[in-house]
Amino acid sequence: MFATHIYLHLILTMFKYSVVICVMAAALTAVLYHNIVNVRFPTLLEEEAATDSQHSIAIGVLSARGNDAQRQALRETWAGYITNHTKLRDQVIVKFIVGNEGCDVPREFLEDPYSCRSIALNASGMDLASEMVAFNITKTSSAKTCHQDSEVLNAEYYGLDFTMNYPVVIKKLGLHDAMALYKEKCTVTLYDTWSKDQIIQVNFSTRDSGTTEDSIMFKNVEEYLFPKDFHGTIVVGPIRQYNPALLGVGANNKQHTFVMPNNTNILAIKPFQRKAKTDDFPEEISFPNFHFFPGNFVFELYQPEEVETLIASKGQAEELLLESNQKETQSLRDEQQEFGDLLLVDEIDVYRNIPNKMLQFFHWVIRTSAAKFIIKTDDDCFMNIDNIMATLEDVEISAQSRSWWGSFRTNWPLDLLGKWAEHDYPAPVYPAFACGSGNLLTRDLVQWIVNNSKVLHAYQGEDVSIGIWLASILPSYVNDRRWACDAICHRDVFVLPEQSPEQLRAVWRNWIQCKDPCACHNDKTQN
Incomplete structure (x- = not known):
């Protein structure tokens, strides 16, 4: 009997503990289930x-x-x-x-030190020793009706900026033959854009129109050497408000197409136009959708044999770079x-x-x-x-x-030349910037x-x-x-x-020693 009693007691005890364990397990399972169901896994962004x-x-x-x-x-x-x-x-x-x-463009073939645009010549089929026309104008057969142009109403002199990517010698200045319709004298002037100094000027008139070649009237000028990276502006005027030439119409009332820039890479043409009401250097800038520019010039590469040698060295320079x-x-x-x-x-x-x-x-x-x-x-x-x-x-x-x-800088004017040149923002000044x-x-x-x-x-x-x-x-x-x-x-x-690195260390020493980055003595001077 005693043994049977002990056995029954053990069974009851085990049963009670089993119930407790089951209850605890059920509770733990419920908690885990709740947490699993309600967990919010973080997104990659949050991680x-x-x-x-x-x-x-x-x-x-x-x-x-x-x-x-x-x-x-x-x-x-x-x-x-x-x-x-x-x-x-x-x-x-x-x-x-x-x-x-x-940048994978060798320095000697860079358009400027600030970008990675190549000016390597597309010399295939080119005679580097021949004369070349700066701006290509292609005739088309579509007729165009003259109309009043708001850009034309505001100016009489128009200019176009360019940069010499290679040394060249300018030999002729030219004017589109549509200007033959124009009865007054018209001037083509070439300026140094940086200094605004006049370098070459030619006058055209119905009595003295020069020699016509492919719809361009050219006049010979005293040969002038322009070095690599020269920034020039060619200006034409006066041009009155209804002159067909500015509207892209030739003497035969046919539309012409102005190709910009010259596809040889010898010149880089800037994507804006200058204008003025007087014959001074045109300061005002606009971004018109003009058909072509009526001025032009003819040039030759200076020392073309050196340019040929440079082109030949391009592959080796690229490998070294x-x-x-x-x-x-x-x-x-x-x-x-x-x-x-x-x-x-x-x-x-x-x-x-x-x-x-x-x-x-x-x-x-x-x-x-x-x-x-x-x-x-x-x-x-x-x-x-x-x-x-x-x-x-x-x-x-x-x-x-x-x-x-x-x-902040406010009313800060745009630069058109150099490191900070801006050709895309269509306003003369920037918004405020720090x-x-x-x-x-x-x-x-x-x-x-x-x-x-x-x-x-x-x-x-x-x-x-x-x-x-x-x-x-x-x-x-x-x-x-x-x-x-x-x-x-x-x-x-x-x-x-x-x-410089040395100046940074010196300024820092000053700041550490006396909390003044400029100097650490009584007679403080500017850094």
Whole structure:
């Protein structure tokens, strides 16, 4: 009996514990089921955003592939200070924005030092020693009716800009024969665009029209040598408002087509027209859809045998450049492996592509971080991140305030020549834009740019491009001279541009020693 009692007690005890275990298992299963059913797996975007979500500020430093000395100077100064600072490195992230591809056009075949456009001659079937006509005009059979043109009403003198990609000798100036309908004297003048000095001038009239060749009246001029990269302007006038020539109609009332630029690559024709009411150098710029330009000239290549030698060397020059670019790419990979602070964007690394480099940085910021503020600077700039962050708390800028904080240029005229030449923006001045040395954008502005990036046109620089883009939504411009535009040093500057690696280190030493980047002695002088 006793054994039977013990056996029954054990069975009952095991049953109670089994019930408890089952209840616990059921409860645990219910909890797990609830969690599994209601779990929200993060999107890829959210996973990437979580990577650097602790950073409230993202700093993009525009840098060129070969500027490793500049980047190293920043790592040894303010960028390294951020990385090594216990608190700052959790708040601020710094990335050098570098194009992952070098230009594959040898320097001697570049249209200019700022782009990757080739001016290699299309010499197939060409006699390089022969005379050539600058602007090609092709006759067509379609008739065109004369009409009043609003562009014509505003001017009497018209000019066209061009650049010599190779040294040439100009031998003749010409005028379209449609001008034979015009009873007054007409002048063709060639100017130096930079100096606006008159170099060659020829007068045409019904009594003295010169020699006609392929619908162009030409007159010989004293031969003049124009070097490579010469910027010239050819001006024709006066042309009255109903002159058929300006409307693309020849003497036989047939339309003509103006081919621009010359397909030999010897000249680069600018995509705008100048105009004026007087015979002075025409300053006013317009972007008309004109049919052709009535002026012309004839030239010969200077020392064509040297040009032939240059063309023959093109293949070898391209091979050497390819090898150099490959070494540079490997060097960048090694640098990235060592420091991890490069953002290699999918762009050819030339000046004209800087706006696209910035766009890719903005995409990276929105995709990979929750940064509230995005700062742009260059690799030749000192930056005082402590002053920026301290002031940021006082200027009442929030991540959603549509604020642009910098030192702004207003009514800034477009350049038509040189590094900052702009041929696409159809206005004489830019909208307000911040100096490229350094400025801050709130996240909502960067988000707007990213959302619309597929339809945004890249202009000649990142600063003016951002200004044009954001003008359409009218951001809050916070103008502050401490975002310095030049190398004139002040104690309270946020950024100081145009510094060599040695200058960056010297400015940083000053700031570390006495919190004054300009100097650390009583008789302070400008840097």
